[in-house]
Each structure stands twice: as structure tokens, then as C-alpha cells.
Amino acid sequence: MGEAGLLGEFDVIARLTQVQPTRPDVRLGSGDDAALLDASGSHLLVATCDAQVDGVHFIRGVATYEEIGHKALAVNLSDIAAMGAEPRWALISLLIPSELKMSDLDQVYTGMRALAGRYSVALVGGNISFISGPFCIDMTLLGAVSPDRVLMRSGAQPGDxxxxxxxxxxxxxxxxxxxxxxxxxxxxxxxxxxxxxxxxxxxxxxxxxxxxxxxxxxxxxxxxxxxxxxxxxxxxxxxxxxxxxxxxxxxxxxxxxxxxxxxxxxxxxxxxxxxxxxxxxxxxxxxxxxxxxxxxxxxxxxxxxxxxxxxxxxxxxxxxxxxxxxxxxxxxxxxxxxxxxxxxx
Amino acid sequence: MGEAGLLGEFDVIARLTQVQPTRPDVRLGSGDDAALLDASGSHLLVATCDAQVDGVHFIRGVATYEEIGHKALAVNLSDIAAMGAEPRWALISLLIPSELKMSDLDQVYTGMRALAGRYSVALVGGNISFISGPFCIDMTLLGAVSPDRVLMRSGAQPGDxxxxxxxxxxxxxxxxxxxxxxxxxxxxxxxxxxxxxxxxxxxxxxxxxxxxxxxxxxxxxxxxxxxxxxxxxxxxxxxxxxxxxxxxxxxxxxxxxxxxxxxxxxxxxxxxxxxxxxxxxxxxxxxxxxxxxxxxxxxxxxxxxxxxxxxxxxxxxxxxxxxxxxxxxxxxxxxxxxxxxxxxx
Missing domain, CATH: 3.90.650.10 (PurM-like C-terminal domain)
Structure with missing residues (x-):
């Protein structure tokens, strides 16, 4: 197994997106300039993003690569959950140091896909870049919520x-x-x-x-x-x-x-x-x-x-x-x- | 002006989100667990993300901080444009090394806001994290396109x-x-x-x-x-x-x-x-x-x-x-x- 940095950008993307969890409302996933998603209907779109940085949010060795992938999605799912919303679509941006192995990335995706499947989240796009620095996973998660169900931080009243x-x-x-x-x-x-x-x-x-x-x-x-x-x-x-x-x-x-x-x-x-x-x-x-x-x-x-x-x-x-x-x-x-x-x- | 690392996470977020370009379809911008966006109607949602990493996509000194902010949005706008779509909402994830100054970040946002204003893009959320490594700006840009207008990579035919x-x-x-x-x-x-x-x-x-x-x-x-x-x-x-x-x-x-x-x-x-x-x-x-x-x-x-x-x-x-x-x-x-x-x- 070679290092991810020795494979080309498109080889890595092709490999990671070979088996992507999807949903019927994904009209176009990875592989074009942008994803096309059906967000029509009366729901509001809910959008959040959160990054996981090696040495700040995880430490390789304490967490397995599978767990690192799991957590990158989990922290975003938690934000969508906190709005009372249903998670739907994720975009994943990877910053990859040259020493990271392709097999490590495969494990990251294994962890991410398992959790995505559990909540019917489609992985619809992303970006891969080299970094002279720590491995980072930044994710944007999109969801939907009915306007009369949404829960914000601002509604608490004395006595509650x-x-x-x-x-x-x-x-x-x-x-x-x-x-x-x-x-x-x-x-x-x-x-x-x-x-x-x-x-x-x-x-x-x-x-x-x-x-x-x-x-x-x-x-x-x-x-x-x-x-x-x-x-x-x-x-x-x-x-x-x-x-x-x-x-x-x-x-x-x-x-x-x-x-x-x-x-x-x-x-x-x-x-x-x-x-x-x-x-x-x-x-x-x-x-x-x-x-x-x-x-x-x-x-x-x-x-x-x-x-x-x-x-x-x-x-x-x-x-x-x-x-x-x-x-x-x-x-x-x-x-x-x-x-x-x-x-x- | 202190270094960004010396201010707390919430101080930096409060300062950067003080003046956010918005749009009427933004029901809730920065400040809660996630943004709430009105994506109803017959358009498809278009989603893309792209990262800019110091030393890979820009070099401080060759580019000003204002230009770095401009480019982080510009490259994403280009992907939305390539689908024939209208850009609407951006989420910005910053990975900040400790030596970066708050005034530098202000300049990044000045460049980003100017370009956002030009295309009526609302900055609706994001994330800030410390990094022991290069300054990175990762952005997810969301847009909309009518299904009968969308342009993909896949429609070219011999003779065109x-x-x-x-x-x-x-x-x-x-x-x-x-x-x-x-x-x-x-x-x-x-x-x-x-x-x-x-x-x-x-x-x-x-x-x-x-x-x-x-x-x-x-x-x-x-x-x-x-x-x-x-x-x-x-x-x-x-x-x-x-x-x-x-x-x-x-x-x-x-x-x-x-x-x-x-x-x-x-x-x-x-x-x-x-x-x-x-x-x-x-x-x-x-x-x-x-x-x-x-x-x-x-x-x-x-x-x-x-x-x-x-x-x-x-x-x-x-x-x-x-x-x-x-x-x-x-x-x-x-x-x-x-x-x-x-x-x-």
C-alpha cells in the first residue's frame, strides 16, 4: 500500500468515492464541480461545519483511523441533532500530510461510512489537498427541519x-x-x-x-x-x-x-x-x-x-x-x- | 492587536461575525448549532467545498490576507458557476496557527466579505480551530439552480x-x-x-x-x-x-x-x-x-x-x-x- 501522497489527487478521490452512501434526494454526488441535492419541500435547510485536527481533536494512536473518521461525522451530526433536524448530506474536506497511507484513509472512510449509513447520510462531495502539517478532516453537514419543529438556543424562559x-x-x-x-x-x-x-x-x-x-x-x-x-x-x-x-x-x-x-x-x-x-x-x-x-x-x-x-x-x-x-x-x-x-x- | 490564539474561540468568532453579509432567505446565520436556510422552491441545491492551505494554495507575502480571503471564496464561486448555478450561502472553517494576528484574520474577512457582497452570498456559519501547522481556510459554498438549467461535465457530444x-x-x-x-x-x-x-x-x-x-x-x-x-x-x-x-x-x-x-x-x-x-x-x-x-x-x-x-x-x-x-x-x-x-x- 503506497502513501496517499504518491497517488494522484484523482486516484485518491476515485478510491475514496468508489462506494458512497447515497440517498434518493441526491441527484448528483461526487464527480462534478458540485453536488446536486433536492432540498425542495417545506423544510428549512440546516447547515453546520466542524473540523477535526490531529493533535487538537484527536491523536493518532489513541484513536484508530476508523474512529477518527467516525468522530469527524459524529460531531457534525450532534450539531444537526441539536437543531431538532434530520441529517442528510455531508461534504468532506481532507488535508493530507505526505506520510499518511492510503490504507489509513480507507479506514477513515470505513468509520465515516458506517456512521453515515446508520443515519442515512449521503456523502455527496468534498475536496482533497496536501498539507505540510497535521492531518485534518473538515466536514460540512446539511440537514432539514420543519420550521415548526426547529429548536434554537434562544427559547428558554425562567421557570423552565x-x-x-x-x-x-x-x-x-x-x-x-x-x-x-x-x-x-x-x-x-x-x-x-x-x-x-x-x-x-x-x-x-x-x-x-x-x-x-x-x-x-x-x-x-x-x-x-x-x-x-x-x-x-x-x-x-x-x-x-x-x-x-x-x-x-x-x-x-x-x-x-x-x-x-x-x-x-x-x-x-x-x-x-x-x-x-x-x-x-x-x-x-x-x-x-x-x-x-x-x-x-x-x-x-x-x-x-x-x-x-x-x-x-x-x-x-x-x-x-x-x-x-x-x-x-x-x-x-x-x-x-x-x-x-x-x-x- | 493581539494574536488570534490569545483571544478565546468565542471572542474571535464574535469579532469575525459582527458584520456578516446576509440574504432574505437566511432564517438564522452564525450563533447557534447550525444555520437555517430557506431552500424551498423548485431549484436544486448545489453544494461544493474547497480548501486553501498556506504553502500549497497561497503564500503569505505574495498574497495579502485580503487576497487570501478573496481567493478562498473565489475558487468555490467558480465551482458553483460551473454548474450554471446561483451562489447563496457560505460556511467557513478556519484552522489558525498561534502566530496569526487578529488583524490578519480581519483582513481575510474583509476580502471574503467584499467578494461575497458582490455576488449576494451570505456567510452563514463556520468553525474556528487551532492548528500546529499552516493557516487553512476551508469553505463550503451552497447555491441553487433550476433542474432544466444545470450544466454538468457529462453532456458533450462529438461535433460540439x-x-x-x-x-x-x-x-x-x-x-x-x-x-x-x-x-x-x-x-x-x-x-x-x-x-x-x-x-x-x-x-x-x-x-x-x-x-x-x-x-x-x-x-x-x-x-x-x-x-x-x-x-x-x-x-x-x-x-x-x-x-x-x-x-x-x-x-x-x-x-x-x-x-x-x-x-x-x-x-x-x-x-x-x-x-x-x-x-x-x-x-x-x-x-x-x-x-x-x-x-x-x-x-x-x-x-x-x-x-x-x-x-x-x-x-x-x-x-x-x-x-x-x-x-x-x-x-x-x-x-x-x-x-x-x-x-x-
Whole structure:
């Protein structure tokens, strides 16, 4: 197997696009100047893009190439899910360093195609370029949503309850032992199950696509966002957009079991991992109290684990965290900042 | 002015999205998980993406930051134009090295916004990430086209004439003196006008958006592509997709005047620059002989310079170039390969 850089641009494209997941509404996929897509009908087009950069969002060796491809699509699916939308079409832009092997790229596409197939996403185009630098995958994902179903960050109102669709902290726990603090003596104290579960949460998150659609269809939520930067940071985005405050209940946060084990071994605060760790890719939404039962049922039917974690309050109260003993602490709007941080640091 | 890396991700996004060109069909632009766009109606959605990488597609110093921003959008506009479509919405993904200044990014956006405004393109979203490597701008551009106007690479038939919408070779001439062979003694032989005209063609191409729309509206073309990789390479794409051959007339190629001067000074073949240089961003199309007059008029009305440069032939004849003396030479399907080349080499 040769290096990708030794094959021509068109050879690489031809090979990667040989078997492309498609959909009936794709009139023309890869192979021309642009893709042709049937977006007619009463739905709004939903568009998002997100990049994965070697050394910032993934590390080769910790993540397999298949997982890198999976995650590149997963993070974009999560943004589409957070609008209550249905994902449809993806465009993939690869920046390839000369040492990358064609077989590595094949694996990236294997991971991407498997996840695309699961959600009926068509890979309809893209671009390949050489880079004297890290391997990067940038993706634009397009979806569709009915205008009366769309969920933005801006609809939360004081009195609404705050919910998440799944567990928190596992990805941050994975970063902790696999990237930030790889002391072999501490590593040996973690069970293989804990390691693999938190590594998998970090490198191959499962986006809450079904949950997002179910929440939108239930018409019970008032605002929604996905937890990518970290619960506190993303809740702050809702607070900013909706002009509200929020109080989270520390005791109600659904923290993934292995997070406790990792936090204990590494002397970290479990709550810190759950609040500020990021990359959970669960959905964070708000809803009126009288529609929460319906909302929780919708999440459960979609395969998620819905949990009430706090309440929207008046904007003058800002963001707070209530501890088990009743103490109210300010909740800082911090999390993962992709410009300020780099997982190698 | 601080470095972009010293500002937080959200500060940089807030600053860059302060003044965003928009359109009435943008229901929600930057600032949520995804953009919401009204793509309803009978048009097909057209989607393309292209990346610009420092050291591969541009060199800081040769191109200003404003020109780098301009070009990132221009190359995508060219792909939309090549489908006969109207450009509408852009998503921009920036990969930012830590040394890049916020004022540099402002300039990139100034260049991008100016070109976006010219074609009523809305900047509706994007992504910013840190990179330990070269500055990269990846863009996805979405447009729309009526299904009965769309122009693909696959409709050319033997007997059709081959046309371009503008002059060839200037960008390749710019690369020659500014990047590949910067001998000061040779440089001094070029007039300042030749240098600036060829540099500008290389760093700030003007995409043939109006020409593409006019050609589509005239319903006279049978196939179309934009000349980005090089005339010979892009003609080969039409030949492959349409299962035809082609004969180009060397004498008919509209070669930009300064290209002759650069070729003479550097001892290069003018034809080589026009056929294999690439990045001309003119449109290459085919049409039946009896509709060529209408087609040429449409191009001229749109501000372009239409020229007949050859004829589509039977696939068994392959691609050929007829020289002034009547000699028929094989025309190699080569041009700019972004994986095999790197303008620093």
C-alpha cells in the first residue's frame, strides 16, 4: 500500500468515492464541480461545519483511523441533532500530510461510512489537498427541519426545567488518563473496562440524533444545544441567547460510572469533569415543567437517558450550581476552548 | 492587536461575525448549532467545498490576507458557476496557527466579505480551530439552480464546439516568476504591469459567476466545467464524463498578453502555461455549432470574453492539440495535482 501522497489527487478521490452512501434526494454526488441535492419541500435547510485536527481533536494512536473518521461525522451530526433536524448530506474536506497511507484513509472512510449509513447520510462531495502539517478532516453537514419543529438556543424562559439526554464526563475522563496524565502507575489502577469505555467516549462519541428528532417531534422543548464544549459552557450559550440565568443541581447530574473511578485515581473532582470536560455530545435542553414528562418519554423512546438537572431562572441570578448541602456556588461559563487549548499541552 | 490564539474561540468568532453579509432567505446565520436556510422552491441545491492551505494554495507575502480571503471564496464561486448555478450561502472553517494576528484574520474577512457582497452570498456559519501547522481556510459554498438549467461535465457530444469564457495562462505565469523561479536578474526584465497583472490573476482570481449564469440561461451549452487544474486536465474531465474525445486548436487559445512576456523572459513555452498551468478560473464549455453564436453573445453580455478553442470528437481519437502548422499532437491530461505538487517545491 503506497502513501496517499504518491497517488494522484484523482486516484485518491476515485478510491475514496468508489462506494458512497447515497440517498434518493441526491441527484448528483461526487464527480462534478458540485453536488446536486433536492432540498425542495417545506423544510428549512440546516447547515453546520466542524473540523477535526490531529493533535487538537484527536491523536493518532489513541484513536484508530476508523474512529477518527467516525468522530469527524459524529460531531457534525450532534450539531444537526441539536437543531431538532434530520441529517442528510455531508461534504468532506481532507488535508493530507505526505506520510499518511492510503490504507489509513480507507479506514477513515470505513468509520465515516458506517456512521453515515446508520443515519442515512449521503456523502455527496468534498475536496482533497496536501498539507505540510497535521492531518485534518473538515466536514460540512446539511440537514432539514420543519420550521415548526426547529429548536434554537434562544427559547428558554425562567421557570423552565433543564435536561440532558445522556451521561456526562466520560470523554473528559478519557482525555485525563490517555492524554493529560499518562503516569503508568496510575494507569495500572484503572480497570480495562473503565479505560476502554472512557477512551471510546472520547474518540468515538455517539451523537444523539434520534433523541434530537424525538424531542423536536414532541414539541415540548423551548431551547436546545449539544454539549460539545462542556456542560457549563454550553448552558451559558443558552443563557446568553435566551437572556436567562440557570441553577444546576450537582446531585442530579447523570455522571457516567467510570468517571468516578478515573476521578478518584487521578485525584480530580468528578463534578469538574462533568461540568467543564466537554465532548459529551449529549443534548442539553429546556422545557416547561408541565411538558417534561412527555419530553422524558420521548428521549427514552429514542434510546436516550433523560435527566432533569436544574432550572432556568431570572437573568439577574446568572449561572449557579447547588451542591448537595444546599450551598449555591457561581457556575463559571468555561469549558473546552479550541483556540486556547490543545490536547498535547 | 493581539494574536488570534490569545483571544478565546468565542471572542474571535464574535469579532469575525459582527458584520456578516446576509440574504432574505437566511432564517438564522452564525450563533447557534447550525444555520437555517430557506431552500424551498423548485431549484436544486448545489453544494461544493474547497480548501486553501498556506504553502500549497497561497503564500503569505505574495498574497495579502485580503487576497487570501478573496481567493478562498473565489475558487468555490467558480465551482458553483460551473454548474450554471446561483451562489447563496457560505460556511467557513478556519484552522489558525498561534502566530496569526487578529488583524490578519480581519483582513481575510474583509476580502471574503467584499467578494461575497458582490455576488449576494451570505456567510452563514463556520468553525474556528487551532492548528500546529499552516493557516487553512476551508469553505463550503451552497447555491441553487433550476433542474432544466444545470450544466454538468457529462453532456458533450462529438461535433460540439469547445469554448472558454476568458483568457488563459496568467495565473501560471504569476506562479512562475513569484514562486518557482525568483531569480532577481530575470525578475528585473518583467514590466511592473506584467508582474502585478499575473500576480493578481494568481492570488485574486475573478470567478465567472455571471458568465456561468448567462450560459445556463441561454440553454445553449451541453457540458461545462471551470478551469482550475489546467485547461488540458479539465477538458479531460469533460471527455471522461461525456465519453468523447477533443481536438484543441493551439492558434485559437486566448492567451493573456503578459503570459507571452513572462514565457519569453523565463524561456518557457506559452502554450504549456495556457494548457497545463491551471487556476485560470474561466469556464470551459461545449455547445452545438448552431447555438454557438447565441452562447458567445450570452458570455459577452455577462462581461466575459468567449472564444471557440476546438471541437469535440469521437472518443477513439482521444485528446489532441493541432499546432499552427497543422501537426496534430496528443494532448496529455495533466495539470495541477494538489496532492503531487506544492508551490514551495
Amino acid at each position: 426545567l433543564i435536561l440532558v439526554t445522556g451521561k456526562l464526563g466520560a470523554a473528559a475522563a478519557g482525555v485525563l488518563w490517555s492524554v493529560s496524565a499518562t503516569d503508568p502507575a496510575l494507569l495500572a489502577l484503572l480497570s480495562p473496562e473503565t479505560r476502554e469505555r472512557t477512551r471510546k467516549a472520547m474518540v468515538a462519541p455517539l451523537p444523539a440524533v434520534a433523541e434530537g428528532r424525538a424531542i423536536a417531534e414532541s414539541r415540548t422543548a423551548t431551547a436546545m444545544i449539544d454539549v460539545s464544549d462542556g456542560l457549563a459552557q454550553d448552558l451559558w450559550h443558552i443563557c446568553q441567547s435566551s437572556h436567562v440565568g440557570a441553577v444546576l443541581e450537582a446531585e442530579w447530574l447523570p455522571i457516567d460510572r467510570p468517571v468516578h473511578e478515573v476521578a478518584r485515581v487521578y485525584g480530580k473532582d468528578t463534578l469538574d469533569l462533568a461540568l467543564y470536560g466537554g465532548e459529551d455530545y449529549v443534548l442539553l435542553c429546556t422545557a416547561k415543567e408541565d411538558s417534561v414528562a412527555t419530553l422524558l418519554e420521548a428521549i427514552q423512546d429514542a434510546g436516550g437517558v433523560g435527566r432533569i438537572i436544574g432550572r432556568v431562572v431570572d437573568p439577574s441570578q446568572g449561572m449557579k450550581l447547588r451542591l448537595a448541602d444546599g450551598e449555591l456556588r457561581p457556575l463559571e461559563p468555561r469549558g473546552w476552548d479550541h483556540l486556547a487549548h490543545n490536547i498535547y499541552r | 464546439l469547445i469554448l472558454v469564457t476568458g483568457k488563459l495562462g496568467a495565473a501560471a505565469a504569476g506562479v512562475l516568476w513569484s514562486v518557482s523561479a525568483t531569480d532577481p536578474a530575470l525578475l528585473a526584465l518583467l514590466s511592473p504591469e506584467t508582474r502585478e497583472r499575473t500576480r493578481k490573476a494568481m492570488v485574486a482570481p475573478l470567478p465567472a459567476v455571471a458568465e456561468g449564469r448567462a450560459i445556463a440561461e441561454s440553454r445553449t451549452a451541453t457540458a461545462m466545467i471551470d478551469v482550475s487544474d489546467g485547461l488540458a486536465q479539465d477538458l479531460w474531465h469533460i471527455c471522461q464524463s461525456s465519453h468523447v474525445g477533443a481536438v484543441l486548436e493551439a492558434e485559437w487559445l486566448p492567451i493573456d498578453r503578459p503570459v507571452h512576456e513572462v514565457a519569453r523572459v523565463y524561456g518557457k513555452d506559452t502554450l504549456d502555461l495556457a494548457l497545463y498551468g491551471g487556476e485560470d478560473y474561466v469556464l470551459l464549455c461545449t455547445a452545438k455549432e448552431d447555438s454557438v453564436a447565441t452562447l458567445l453573445e450570452a458570455i459577452q453580455d455577462a462581461g466575459g470574453v468567449g472564444r471557440i478553442i476546438g471541437r469535440v470528437v469521437d472518443p477513439s481519437q482521444g485528446m489532441k492539440l493541432r499546432l499552427a502548422d497543422g501537426e496534430l499532437r496528443p494532448l496529455e491530461p495533466r495539470g495541477w495535482d494538489h496532492l503531487a505538487h506544492n508551490i514551495y517545491r
